[in-house]
Amino acid sequence: MNTRFTGIKLGPPIEVFALQKTFVDDPHDNKVNLTIGAYRTNEGKPWVLPVVRKVEKLLAADDLQNHEYLPVLGLDAFSEAATSMLLGPNSPVIAQGRAFGIQSLSGTGALRVAAEFLSRILHYDTFYYSIPSWENHRLVFTNGGFKQAREYTYWDEKTRSINLEGMLNDLRDAPENAVIILHSCAHNPTGCDPTPEQWTKIADVIQEKRLFPLFDSAYQGFASGDLDKDAYAVRLFAERGIEFISTQSFAKNFGLYNERVGNIVFVLTDTKELVEAKSQLTLIVRGMYSNPPNHGARIVATVLRNPELFEEWKDHIRTMSSRIKQMRVGLHHRLLKLGTPGTWEHIIQQIGMFSYTGLNEKQVQHLRDNYHIYMLRSGRINMCGLNESNLDYVANAFNETIKLFQEEQNDCTC
Numbered sequence: 001m002n003t004r005f006t007g008i009k010l011g012p013p014i015e016v017f018a019l020q021k022t023f024v025d026d027p028h029d030n031k032v033n034l035t036i037g038a039y040r041t042n043e044g045k046p047w048v049l050p051v052v053r054k055v056e057k058l059l060a061a062d063d064l065q066n067h068e069y070l071p072v073l074g075l076d077a078f079s080e081a082a083t084s085m086l087l088g089p090n091s092p093v094i095a096q097g098r099a100f101g102i103q104s105l106s107g108t109g110a111l112r113v114a115a116e117f118l119s120r121i122l123h124y125d126t127f128y129y130s131i132p133s134w135e136n137h138r139l140v141f142t143n144g145g146f147k148q149a150r151e152y153t154y155w156d157e158k159t160r161s162i163n164l165e166g167m168l169n170d171l172r173d174a175p176e177n178a179v180i181i182l183h184s185c186a187h188n189p190t191g192c193d194p195t196p197e198q199w200t201k202i203a204d205v206i207q208e209k210r211l212f213p214l215f216d217s218a219y220q221g222f223a224s225g226d227l228d229k230d231a232y233a234v235r236l237f238a239e240r241g242i243e244f245i246s247t248q249s250f251a252k253n254f255g256l257y258n259e260r261v262g263n264i265v266f267v268l269t270d271t272k273e274l275v276e277a278k279s280q281l282t283l284i285v286r287g288m289y290s291n292p293p294n295h296g297a298r299i300v301a302t303v304l305r306n307p308e309l310f311e312e313w314k315d316h317i318r319t320m321s322s323r324i325k326q327m328r329v330g331l332h333h334r335l336l337k338l339g340t341p342g343t344w345e346h347i348i349q350q351i352g353m354f355s356y357t358g359l360n361e362k363q364v365q366h367l368r369d370n371y372h373i374y375m376l377r378s379g380r381i382n383m384c385g386l387n388e389s390n391l392d393y394v395a396n397a398f399n400e401t402i403k404l405f406q407e408e409q410n411d412c413t414c
């Protein structure tokens with residue numbers, strides 16, 4: 001019998017969540033999850049940051065807290081503190097009143113609202129994302145009203161680093177007002193960021209060609225352990241007087257994944273459009289989800305605005321980023337010791353949560369089928385899935401798999 005819903009086509013699965021489910025259902029004792037982008041301790045457990053726990057207890061005991069609606073654009077205390085964290089406490093654009101932030105539903109929600117604002121209010125219709133990029137950029141921007149999705153070169157497979165000339169050429173060819181999505185630090189999935197000199201060249205082209213930069217800041221502090229270092233690119237653009245939007249996620253750096261804490265920062269040349277811009281954003285949010293949730297934003301605001309808690313949190317981000325660095329060194333060291341074919345410098349050179357290993361789809365499949373090691377088809381691994389207990393197992397599995405495929409290639413008479 002046909003119903004109104006008959007004929008709906010099955011959408012493709014979202015790789016990262018599908019793999020997560022297969023992993024959970026896998027009964028194997030030594031299974032390793034290197035897929036989903038979430039921090040894990042050396043014991044392989046999720047980590048509630050102690051400062052977050054502390055503030056949650058304070059809030060729970062505070063009778064002045066309630067569950068009233070927040071304003072449409074969220075908690076001012078949160079978005080002001082988040083904006084200052086991104087642009088710097090002494091940022092001239094903040095002092096001049098040319099920057100403001102609004103609370104959003106984590107980084108994804110920030111991107112979605114930004115996309116709708118850019119497409120419906122500024123009438124921009126083309127966006128560019130890096131190849132490769134976080135797989136959701138395309139979907140979010142298309143759903144946000146953009147008509148033209150285009151790619152720019154980013155990764156050089158051979159050198160396992162940025163193809164800057166390719167990137168700049170693609171940007172030079174972009175039409176005026178094209179929105180260029182840039183990862184402000186810890187590029188996902190490659191873990192490879194432009195150097196300060198390369199950022200200057202990127203800013204030059206963006207300025208010359210009158211393109212619109214949109215920074216996606218999902219890993220500030222988490223990448224290097226240093227908030228200022230990870231905000232280098234965003235602050236460079238602000239200093240150069242370039243107008244832009246930056247989205248911010250507090251999922252990784254605060255471990256607040258399911259609380260959906262995000263912010264959208266707008267940097268304008270002139271303060272006179274600020275009220276109008278906010279009024280349009282209010283309508284976009286009102287028509288989408290009406291207003292954001294309180295809990296996570298309240299935690300982040302409390303921590304960022306209290307010097308003692310802020311120092312405690314900065315200690316936590318150093319703990320997370322240095323554990324990741326240790327895992328990079330550990331994996332690199334083991335692969336070299338095992339004599340694994342290929343070069344592995346990129347494992348220690350890349351930054352942030354992910355490593356783009358260079359393993360191909362067949363090798364990834366082999367690792368899953370034979371060793372119960374789960375990673376994305378692209379060869380991206382979440383470094384946090386590694387720990388002292390599974391490093392040897394993973395390095396051995398990589399080594400055996402790579403050697404096996406190399407032998408198969410050598411045996412091939414075709």
Ligand SMILES: Cc1ncc(COP(=O)(O)O)c(C=O)c1O
Binds near residue numbers: 188249
């Ligand atoms: C590059 C990038 N942008 C944005 C996000 C959005 O994350 P969330 O919506 O959980 O804040 C992620 C999450 O993995 C990401 O890697």
